[in-house]
Amino acid sequence: MRQKIVLLGTGNVATHLFKSIQNTDCFEVIQVYNRHKKGLDFFKNHTDTTTDISQLLPADLYLVSISDDATAKFIAQLPVNSLVAHTSGSVPLQTSQQHNGVFYPLQTFSKEVAVDFSKIPLCVEADSTQSEALLLHLAQVISSKVYRLNTDQRKKLHLAAVFACNFVNHMYALADTICEKHQIPFDILQPLIAETAHKIESHQPAEVQTGPAIRHDQATISAHLQQLHVDNLKEIYTLLTQSIQAQNGSKL
Amino acid sequence: MRQKIVLLGTGNVATHLFKSIQNTDCFEVIQVYNRHKKGLDFFKNHTDTTTDISQLLPADLYLVSISDDATAKFIAQLPVNSLVAHTSGSVPLQTSQQHNGVFYPLQTFSKEVAVDFSKIPLCVEADSTQSEALLLHLAQVISSKVYRLNTDQRKKLHLAAVFACNFVNHMYALADTICEKHQIPFDILQPLIAETAHKIESHQPAEVQTGPAIRHDQATISAHLQQLHVDNLKEIYTLLTQSIQAQNGSKL
Numbered sequence: 001m002r003q004k005i006v007l008l009g010t011g012n013v014a015t016h017l018f019k020s021i022q023n024t025d026c027f028e029v030i031q032v033y034n035r036h037k038k039g040l041d042f043f044k045n046h047t048d049t050t051t052d053i054s055q056l057l058p059a060d061l062y063l064v065s066i067s068d069d070a071t072a073k074f075i076a077q078l079p080v081n082s083l084v085a086h087t088s089g090s091v092p093l094q095t096s097q098q099h100n101g102v103f104y105p106l107q108t109f110s111k112e113v114a115v116d117f118s119k120i121p122l123c124v125e126a127d128s129t130q131s132e133a134l135l136l137h138l139a140q141v142i143s144s145k146v147y148r149l150n151t152d153q154r155k156k157l158h159l160a161a162v163f164a165c166n167f168v169n170h171m172y173a174l175a176d177t178i179c180e181k182h183q184i185p186f187d188i189l190q191p192l193i194a195e196t197a198h199k200i201e202s203h204q205p206a207e208v209q210t211g212p213a214i215r216h217d218q219a220t221i222s223a224h225l226q227q228l229h230v231d232n233l234k235e236i237y238t239l240l241t242q243s244i245q246a247q248n249g250s251k252l
Numbered sequence: 253m254r255q256k257i258v259l260l261g262t263g264n265v266a267t268h269l270f271k272s273i274q275n276t277d278c279f280e281v282i283q284v285y286n287r288h289k290k291g292l293d294f295f296k297n298h299t300d301t302t303t304d305i306s307q308l309l310p311a312d313l314y315l316v317s318i319s320d321d322a323t324a325k326f327i328a329q330l331p332v333n334s335l336v337a338h339t340s341g342s343v344p345l346q347t348s349q350q351h352n353g354v355f356y357p358l359q360t361f362s363k364e365v366a367v368d369f370s371k372i373p374l375c376v377e378a379d380s381t382q383s384e385a386l387l388l389h390l391a392q393v394i395s396s397k398v399y400r401l402n403t404d405q406r407k408k409l410h411l412a413a414v415f416a417c418n419f420v421n422h423m424y425a426l427a428d429t430i431c432e433k434h435q436i437p438f439d440i441l442q443p444l445i446a447e448t449a450h451k452i453e454s455h456q457p458a459e460v461q462t463g464p465a466i467r468h469d470q471a472t473i474s475a476h477l478q479q480l481h482v483d484n485l486k487e488i489y490t491l492l493t494q495s496i497q498a499q500n501g502s503k504l
Contacts, residue, residue: 090472107443108462121440147440156434157441159476164427164441165448166463167492168420173457173499175416182408188373188399189409189416190453191359196417197449201442205425210360211418220342224411232495239491240419243484247425 002028003134006056008074009065010039012109013087017065017142018043020117024141031057056080061134063087063103072096083131089158092151093125101126101135104154105143106161121145123154174233206247213244254280255386258308260326261317262291264361265339269317269394270295272369276393283309308332313386315339315355324348335383341410344403345377353378353387356406357395358413373397375406426485458499465496 005021007014007029014032021027032043033050040049048057056062056079064075064086071086076096078084085101086094094100102125109115122139124146126132132148139146149157172193179186199208212220221241228234257273259266259281266284273279284295285302292301300309308314314332316323317339327336328348337353338346346352354377361367374391376398378384384400391398401409424445431438451460464472473493480486 106440108447119443121443123440145440145443147437149436153434153436155475156430156479157436159479160427160430160436161441161444162463162476162489163423163430165444166461166465166496167488168423168445169448169452169457169461169463170465170492170496170499171415171420171423172452173461174495175412176457177499178408178412178415182405184401184405184409184412185399186456187453188358188375188397189413191371191373191397192413192417193420193449193452195360196421197445200421200424200445201439204438205421205428209418209421209425211414213418213422223407224414227408227411232498236419236491236495237414239488240422243426243488244418244422246484247422247429 002026003061003138004028004030004057004059005061005063005138006031006033006059007063007065008033008078010034010043011065011067013105014063014065015042016109016115016117017063017087017105018046020115020142021138022046026141027138030059053077054079058082061085061138075100083126083134085126085131085135089123089154093127095127099126099128099131101131102151102154103135103139104149106157117142118144121147123147123149123157125150125154174236209244209248211244213241214248216245254278255313255390256280256282256309256311257313257315257390258283258285258311259315259317260285260330262286262295263317263319265357266315266317267294268361268367268369269315269339269357270298272367272394273390274298278393279390282311305329306331310334313337313390327352335378335386337378337383337387341375341406345379347379351378351380351383353383354403354406355387355391356401358409369394370396373399375399375401375409377402377406426488461496461500463496465493466500468497 005027007018018029021029029047031048034040037051043049060082062080062084068088068090071088071091075084075094081098083099083101084097085103087103089104093102104123105120107120120143122143124135124139126135176186257279259270270281273281281299283300286292289303295301312334314336316327320340320342323338323340323343327346333350335351335353336349337355339355341356345354356375357372359372372395374395376387376391378387428438
């Protein structure tokens with residue numbers, strides 16, 4: 001018999017999770033809850049739906065996938081006894097229920113774009129071995145990348161992702177600004193950008209650092225700084241050059 | 253009849269260019285020059301080789317692929333009359349020969365790793381229409397990504413690449429440091445890193461910026477700064493957050 005899941009929330013993560021769970025042999029979403037009727041449109045053709053928190057069906061897992069800010073308060077008022085897990089990277093493991101867990105997929109989702117969940121890292125945490133086992137089982141049937149991370153690790157992962165993704169994208173944006181200003185098509189850089197991201201799948205980033213900073217090529221660094229006429233860019237160039245050299249120096 | 257090329261230099265770029273040119277119908281490397289005999293080992297089974305600058309064969313193009321620092325001086329003393337082009341991104345178009353050009357492949361090369369030149373951007377510059385036509389022809393038969401860039405644009409492209417590749421790799425390295433310190437496997441971030449690089453193939457980077465900075469999510473930004481105990485990281489986090497917000501603000 002398939003284990004029963006009630007899904008609470010109808011956003012991007014919830015929608016993709018729903019589709020993925022319904023394809024498994026071991027789990028089944030038997031009900032979807034949403035505060036407003038509107039969000040349930042897609043789901044009501046596929047499963048039971050409700051907007052009434054007092055009408056939740058009995059299940060093995062209540063999976064809460066709503067906005068980060070609302071998660072803790074919402075979980076605290078859920079009238080259930082089984083495991084309650086949320087999907088937020090930034091919300092700690094809760095303590096308000098009898099059984100608490102976290103089921104966090106680390107990826108950006110758009111509703112329209114199909115997602116291959118098998119390649120999305122799933123981070124699991126729970127307050128008992130039994131709850132953890134259930135979440136690990138669910139994670140393993142929908143993804144090949146499953147990790148056990150505690151609340152503090154999840155927090156640090158979120159911070160690391162700001163550097164590895166948000167700040168990286170801003171570096172792309174600054175490069176794009178430079179290109180645009182000089183009528184250089186940004187797509188000349190695409191192969192190099194793809195290669196830079198690809199290289200760290202098999203190497204530690206610090207080991208494959210290239211460029212004038214790591215070579216201590218002061219002539220090029222000075223020439224670059226002279227070409228940067230916006231204070232902001234000068235400052236970023238200088239700080240990151242120092243940081244690359246410091247990181248390398250600390251390994252010597 | 254195939255156009256004749258003499259290749260000067262035997263480094264990574266020269267080796268990959270050699271293999272790629274020999275596969276074309278329109279061009280042929282008829283000789284490879286190197287200062288030292290040793291570098292010629294690979295080439296001497298495939299074409300004529302020499303270590304003597306006075307023994308260069310007559311050709312349509314002399315392609316100089318040696319270290320950036322040595323390029324200008326080396327070209328000035330070449331005893332030839334045809335087009336001389338170099339492969340360096342950071343060296344200006346020369347004026348020391350009768351016919352001068354640049355043939356710059358924008359990619360990092362390792363000798364061992366096979367390179368699909370058809371996907372590598374080639375940037376071409378020359379001091380006459382005729383020379384430019386020859387270089388564009390050569391570029392088009394070995395790559396589908398051919399660009400005409402002048403010396404100043406090539407310089408700016410190099411600067412943009414520092415942001416889009418060298419600094420990006422350093423962001424990966426900083427994320428790796430955070431992960432390592434908290435026993436988080438860095439590869440959890442791989443799918444997100446790949447997605448971040450992939451997204452800008454079809455979107456302008458500034459348009460797809462995500463994260464607490466662009467959302468002006470001050471609670472998360474403060475929480476992140478509190479977790480960063482190294483001054484260096486705090487400073488980078490603050491500066492890049494401000495820069496993201498300034499860039500976004502300037503577009504409003």
